């Protein structure tokens with residue numbers, strides 16, 4: 001427990017990295033695929049560990065992860081904490097990470113959950129998220145407004161309807177919530193694919209913080225090439 005005079009909420013990162021990347025169909029989980037000479041996960045871990053606002057970075061690995069130890073993470077410094085406690089789903093992994101980190105994190109501290117599969121996270125994404133949510137009672141997430149015309153498909157891939165895109169956003173990560181609020185929401189939630197959905201299911205309204213398309217999730221093989229291009233051509 002911290003002394004009352006220091007009672008400013010801190011920021012921690014939780015990086016779920018216990019998936020097996022089935023849609024990538026590669027020979028190993030996508031978080032370990034090579035990207036510019038490093039494991040894919042290295043890139044976002046480096047940005048999170050270098051962020052002055054973030055105290056620690058908890059990486060949630062699968063219980064039987066054999067690959068983490070084969071790489072050298074020492075350049076990322078002492079903020080990095082691997083936790084071998086991943087679960088069957090992304091939500092299970094995040095919840096396991098929140099529980100494992102609970103001895104270091106105060107209930108009102110902020111937790112930024114970031115997919116290991118989003119290697120193009122930039123310092124300005126983190127800074128904007130933290131700045132815009134600093135006084136928010138609920139928290140929120142990076143997201144981008146939907147740019148394309150949207151179609152709802154039927155069973156045989158025929159268009160059933162054009163869905164109005166006004167007010168539709170694509171969720172990204174990091175998603176930032178208070179530790180206690182997120183833990184309770186995930187404990188109560190079923191079948192959620194992101195933290196914000198769990199918070200919504202609790203009746204709350206996370207704030208959308210506009211990010212950009214460079215913070216893509218590597219899901220299919222083409223995404224790996226896009227990520228490489230983004231990291232190679234990024235300025236600053």
Ligand SMILES: Nc1ccn([C@@H]2O[C@H](COP(=O)(O)OP(=O)(O)OP(=O)(O)O)[C@@H](O)[C@H]2O)c(=O)n1
Pocket residue numbers: 015016017018019020021022023024030031060086087088089090091093094115116117118217218219
């Ligand atoms: N049981 C799981 C499943 C997913 N993740 C993590 O959640 C993030 C986003 O999930 P996704 O892109 O769906 O990754 P995978 O589950 O690995 O991929 P796929 O769905 O194609 O199998 C990834 O960083 C992944 O490692 C996790 O920690 N634990």
Ligand SMILES: C[C@](O)(CO)[C@H](O)COP(=O)(O)O
Pocket residue numbers: 090115170171172173193194195217
């Ligand atoms: C959290 C997330 O990245 C938001 O876009 C996404 O929901 C997780 O990926 P998944 O493929 O749905 O597991």
